[in-house]
Amino acid sequence: MRTRLTILGAALLLTMGCERVVDITVPTMATRLVVSARLELVRGSPSNGAPSGRQVITLSTSAPYFETAGPPPARGAEVRVTDSRGMTTVFREQASAPGVYVTDSLVPVLHRRYTLRVRWNNESYEGSDSLLPVAPIDSFYFVERTGLFAPPDVAREPGPRATIDFRDPSGVENYYVWDQFVDGKRLVEADTAFRYRPMERDAFFNGALVRGYQPYSGVVLRPGQTVRLRHMSLSEQGYRFYLALNNVTLGDGSPFSTPPASVRGNVANLTRPGEPALGYFLLAEVDERTARVP
Template sequence: MRSVSELSTRARVAALACAMLLTSGCERVVDITVPTMATRLVVSGRLELVRGMPSGRQTITLTTTAPYFEPSAPPPARGAEVRVTDSQGVTTLFREQINAPGVYVTDSLVPVRNRRYTLRVRWNNDSYEASDSLLPVAPIDSFYFTERTGLFAPPDIAREPGPRATVDFRDPPGVDNYYVWDQFVDGQRLVVADTAFRFRPMERDAFFNGALVRGFQPYSGMVLRSGQTVRLRHMSLSAQGYRFYLTLNNVSLGDGSPFSIPPASLRGNVANLTRPGEPALGYFLAAEVDERTARVP
């Protein structure tokens, strides 16, 4: 009979051998077959009213879904009929650009605050519809650069030295307001595909309704350098637009752990009136925007 110590030694050797076998195994290429789904329309459209710079130029982009491993850009949805009608009954036709298939543009739609806008698309014998309301945005009182104070920020971010883009604004009292922010540094937007900034900062005024908001830094994790040009866009959202962006943020932040949100097709607000079971992907919204641009001192 072997001693207990001998058995223990043999067990350790066997465990080590198994570990070495697992870590030194050969590589194997696995081909994954992803089912091909029916082609769906994808809508990307936002009507914007920029404070102090009203413009009639508005753009709606229509593409289609493509196979998961397709390396090229999504195919454009050509030949669609695109119209937008406001709550006063005014209809505007969007025309497809000759040099940009799938991009539909008008130069004659200046949005109006507190109006509801309905997008209607006719494409491939299907009719689509989506609506959103353009709500006023609280104007920016001040735009400047200052060190992070650490308020509501993780300790590692709060300690990192350097200026952040900072705004002051007063939230209108007595109404629900929803905000989303975009930031550009030297012309480059921070939230793009495959970057560390995977979500847009957004807030509702549940805890500061009617208050003067001072020293707010939407991109508190972005340390800026002297001489950089920063453009901050401060936008209003409807309640349904806020819920869409919130869900989009949650899906984008999924890290694959057992506690993360599983990836899924995000349901937008574009209904298919012809075949209700096949809605379009994407979202149509209207927003008022206040933006500021400054150079970091």
């Protein structure tokens, strides 16, 4: 019995010490339209003046998995947005930026529903979302991380964090997402520690005064840095899209994590219903604040 166990152990060690190169063939899927479109109503502080009518929609196409270049632009598309009262705005492609479609005359109106229509490559696409109000920021300041629910390692790390106070409206469901820029650089980028956007629904604080909220509690700031925090509303369907996107992004490969996959958006292909566009079309009211860390 001892001899058999010794032989078995030696075999296991030999197996663990081997390396094998495996070539993986990834099938190439058909080219799909990719939509990146978030129309915004930026409120901010009174010093910002009237909301801007400039809106940008980026259209690109899918590419092979191991492609190292950026996504190919979707050139020559017809792009327009129509609100629930029948007002239509045409987006023009930029000569200097193929695949980027811009207008300077669309200021979204709260509680209206907007529909994106795209005609590209002899196919028609359509997606809709509604503009809901965001609870305005009452205060924007910098304090140490002291939240009860902060991970121990985050809570112990010294240094100020960007912090806001706001009152959530009562009686309605609200959905929030945040972007934070430090010295002009957005924190959420591919291949960084922050691969997802902080987001919340008001299930546990409906109608409450939210004090000392730190969307990016893990980001320790340094004196002199300039921080811009964007506090945005989402529709319920927009929130669910971001939630699914976060789950895929944070997958750690364990048996219980979400497997990597394309997240279905809300832009349908009317010509070929089985091939919807990737990406998402959404609207958001934005309240943003900018301050220098003391």
